[in-house]
Amino acid sequence: MSAAPTPAAPPKLSEPIRKTCQLFRLLAGHELLGLAPGEIAKGLGVGAPWVSINLPAIAAETGFVERIDGTNRWRLGVPLVRIAMSVSTELASAKRRLDETSNRYHVPL
Numbered sequence: 001m002s003a004a005p006t007p008a009a010p011p012k013l014s015e016p017i018r019k020t021c022q023l024f025r026l027l028a029g030h031e032l033l034g035l036a037p038g039e040i041a042k043g044l045g046v047g048a049p050w051v052s053i054n055l056p057a058i059a060a061e062t063g064f065v066e067r068i069d070g071t072n073r074w075r076l077g078v079p080l081v082r083i084a085m086s087v088s089t090e091l092a093s094a095k096r097r098l099d100e101t102s103n104r105y106h107v108p109l
Contacts, residue, residue, distance in 0.1 A: 023044060036072060040074060
């Protein structure tokens with residue numbers, strides 16, 4: 001009898017994509033005040049040039065990050081926050097439907 005084939009390991013992310021994902025995680029929760037470039041560089045373990053080159057490029061291409069007007073601080077951009085809010089809304093809706101279904105079948109003993 002032959003052994004079941006082992007699933008292939010998923011491909012690894014390239015370093016630039018990994019750093020960009022880490023950037024989004026780092027900025028999450030700092031939508032009000034944002035983070036300064038030095039804080040971002042330290043949090044990602046990158047040099048200041050990475051921040052000064054990539055944040056404006058990501059902002060221009062995707063809008064997923066934005067510089068806070070009148071400051072040199074950065075936060076998640078509106079399009080990325082809207083994605084998160086959409087997911088949150090859908091999860092809340094699914095929970096309501098599950099609760100309603102559960103309540104229909106709940107019989108006190």
